[in-house]
Amino acid sequence: MPHIVSIAVSILFDGLAYAMFLFITSVGLSVTMGLMNFVNLAHGAFAMAGGYIVVTLTRSSGVDFVPALIIAAVTVGAASVPFERYLYRRLYKATDLEQVLLTIGLAFMAIAVFTYFYGPIPKSVPLPRWLQGDVNLGFRAFPSYRAFLIVLGAALIAVLWYAFERTNIGAKIRAAVDNRRMAESVGINVDRLFTLTFALGSALAALGGGLAIQLFGLTPSFAVIYLVLFLIVVAVGGLGSLKGTLLAALILGVFDTAGKYLLADAGGFFIYAVTVLVLLVKPAGFYGRE
Amino acid sequence: MDASETQAVLSARSAARARAADYLARRHRFRWPECLPWLLAIAAFFLLPDRMTFGAQVLIMVMFALSLDLILGYAGIVTLGHAAFFGVGAYTVGLLIARLGYTEPISSLCAAAMVAALIGFGTGWFLLRYRGLTLLMLTLATAIMLQETGNLRSDISGGYDGLPGLTIAPLFGIFQYDLYGHVNYLYVLGVLGLIFFFVRRIVYSPFGQALTGIRENVRRMHAIGSPVHRRLVTVYTIAAAIAGVAGALFTQTNAYVTLAVFDFDVSAKVMVMLILGGTGRLYGAFAGAVVYMVLEDYFSKMSPTFWQFGIGLLLVLTVLFAPRGILGLIEGASGRAARRAGP
Numbered sequence: 001m002p003h004i005v006s007i008a009v010s011i012l013f014d015g016l017a018y019a020m021f022l023f024i025t026s027v028g029l030s031v032t033m034g035l036m037n038f039v040n041l042a043h044g045a046f047a048m049a050g051g052y053i054v055v056t057l058t059r060s061s062g063v064d065f066v067p068a069l070i071i072a073a074v075t076v077g078a079a080s081v082p083f084e085r086y087l088y089r090r091l092y093k094a095t096d097l098e099q100v101l102l103t104i105g106l107a108f109m110a111i112a113v114f115t116y117f118y119g120p121i122p123k124s125v126p127l128p129r130w131l132q133g134d135v136n137l138g139f140r141a142f143p144s145y146r147a148f149l150i151v152l153g154a155a156l157i158a159v160l161w162y163a164f165e166r167t168n169i170g171a172k173i174r175a176a177v178d179n180r181r182m183a184e185s186v187g188i189n190v191d192r193l194f195t196l197t198f199a200l201g202s203a204l205a206a207l208g209g210g211l212a213i214q215l216f217g218l219t220p221s222f223a224v225i226y227l228v229l230f231l232i233v234v235a236v237g238g239l240g241s242l243k244g245t246l247l248a249a250l251i252l253g254v255f256d257t258a259g260k261y262l263l264a265d266a267g268g269f270f271i272y273a274v275t276v277l278v279l280l281v282k283p284a285g286f287y288g289r290e
Numbered sequence: 291m292d293a294s295e296t297q298a299v300l301s302a303r304s305a306a307r308a309r310a311a312d313y314l315a316r317r318h319r320f321r322w323p324e325c326l327p328w329l330l331a332i333a334a335f336f337l338l339p340d341r342m343t344f345g346a347q348v349l350i351m352v353m354f355a356l357s358l359d360l361i362l363g364y365a366g367i368v369t370l371g372h373a374a375f376f377g378v379g380a381y382t383v384g385l386l387i388a389r390l391g392y393t394e395p396i397s398s399l400c401a402a403a404m405v406a407a408l409i410g411f412g413t414g415w416f417l418l419r420y421r422g423l424t425l426l427m428l429t430l431a432t433a434i435m436l437q438e439t440g441n442l443r444s445d446i447s448g449g450y451d452g453l454p455g456l457t458i459a460p461l462f463g464i465f466q467y468d469l470y471g472h473v474n475y476l477y478v479l480g481v482l483g484l485i486f487f488f489v490r491r492i493v494y495s496p497f498g499q500a501l502t503g504i505r506e507n508v509r510r511m512h513a514i515g516s517p518v519h520r521r522l523v524t525v526y527t528i529a530a531a532i533a534g535v536a537g538a539l540f541t542q543t544n545a546y547v548t549l550a551v552f553d554f555d556v557s558a559k560v561m562v563m564l565i566l567g568g569t570g571r572l573y574g575a576f577a578g579a580v581v582y583m584v585l586e587d588y589f590s591k592m593s594p595t596f597w598q599f600g601i602g603l604l605l606v607l608t609v610l611f612a613p614r615g616i617l618g619l620i621e622g623a624s625g626r627a628a629r630r631a632g633p
Binding site: 232 | 609
């Protein structure tokens, strides 16, 4: 295979795997922000908490990686409900600024707590044998873990798409994102709907956090460093749009990977340049409402 | 309408404008309690002579928070990238010294203010059309892109190692910077004083009232024909220049600068200080920066982790229970006391 094609395939493959991580972690944030217009800067902290649960389960309790991911997602999803009920709910009608401050305060506290218990050194996670090494797709071998990410991401997209577009609850969510007052006046309990989507979004964030360990390593500052990426995906995709989040994750994932492959020095620059360009042209993101 | 009528309308308009400015100036005449922070700052110079470098850093953060108060507290622009201008100012001075060998402090400050204002004007012109999450992300991206640019040209900027060991010429060609930072403290205090009275004038001018109007109800300001975008860009440029001066003083005080000045942490920190003190009330920047810096100095030596938890908790508690900051709490308490003592 010619060199240039080989690089292009690598970029596409790694970019796709990265995009899946971005999508899984950001989609919950997008839907909750679309529903309540709530700027949640603590979303990364939920992802980080999920990551540390996976680390603890696999390292100390000997649970396998995949069950550990599921346990982490369920635990964080359940644990996020009281936060929504008792803290976030007070600020739905508050200004952007107050929401930013409350949630960044929560993120700082979470970082401190996890630094206290786990230390600032990056953690890794033991993978099962079938996720190590490469998988051969006939014309070329790919790292199994990234292939797993892509397959998992595709499966989740299918499930979420079905839930969003074809079920009763999905229709209610879409209605509430479109016009909250109208949805309430036809009898949809938007508060309960929001609690549900918030828990689901946090669970997906925790799943993303667990999946990220193998890609980037896990430190407590994960909560803030990657938060910027999730917010970018949400802003570029458009609040509350599944399609937009996916498109944004794909574009940013592939662009960022390409930037890092081709221009290692300017690597970090690309993703922000793309973000600024998109937002200057479409301030509400790809599929957001103006 | 002939020329004399136009003339009459214009002069009536400017008379009305002058009356408004005059009214505001009279209403916000300088009162004696406002001397208090300055007296404290001077007292600190005599009482804590061995903590002057720290003192100068506190004053710099006061100035930085003050610049944020102009755009956040008065105009209501929520930004996550104010460090961009602090960093630009810091690097202007750093590069002047390290790459061009230009060490005169005061003209360097002016240069820093101008470069920061230019970048503030350029980015503000584009960004201030947006609100909410989009604006947050765009301001954040601005700061990060500046940092990445610095990283890209690390041959000029020194990269993440920064520019260490900068030397500065004596102030006015006379006062040599001493090891204990005594000269520097007074220098920073002097610059802060000038900038504070400039900001105070802006805030209590018709322009400042228009900014508050934009913060409170932007639609109504559009409806009465206020040039909203132009006002926002103007105040953003001014705030950028002041943040640039703060950054320049930061470089001069520390005699080094690294790309960490562009960090998200810096933008977050200054916002926390301002919120803690109270937004939109001028002296909030003083109260917040002093309380924050002293607490940080004390607790982060004890345990940085503990301190980070403390800031987080402080933020959550401020938002939930004291949304108007320390000064808001004091005003509330004195208001209650006055009512109780009243008729």
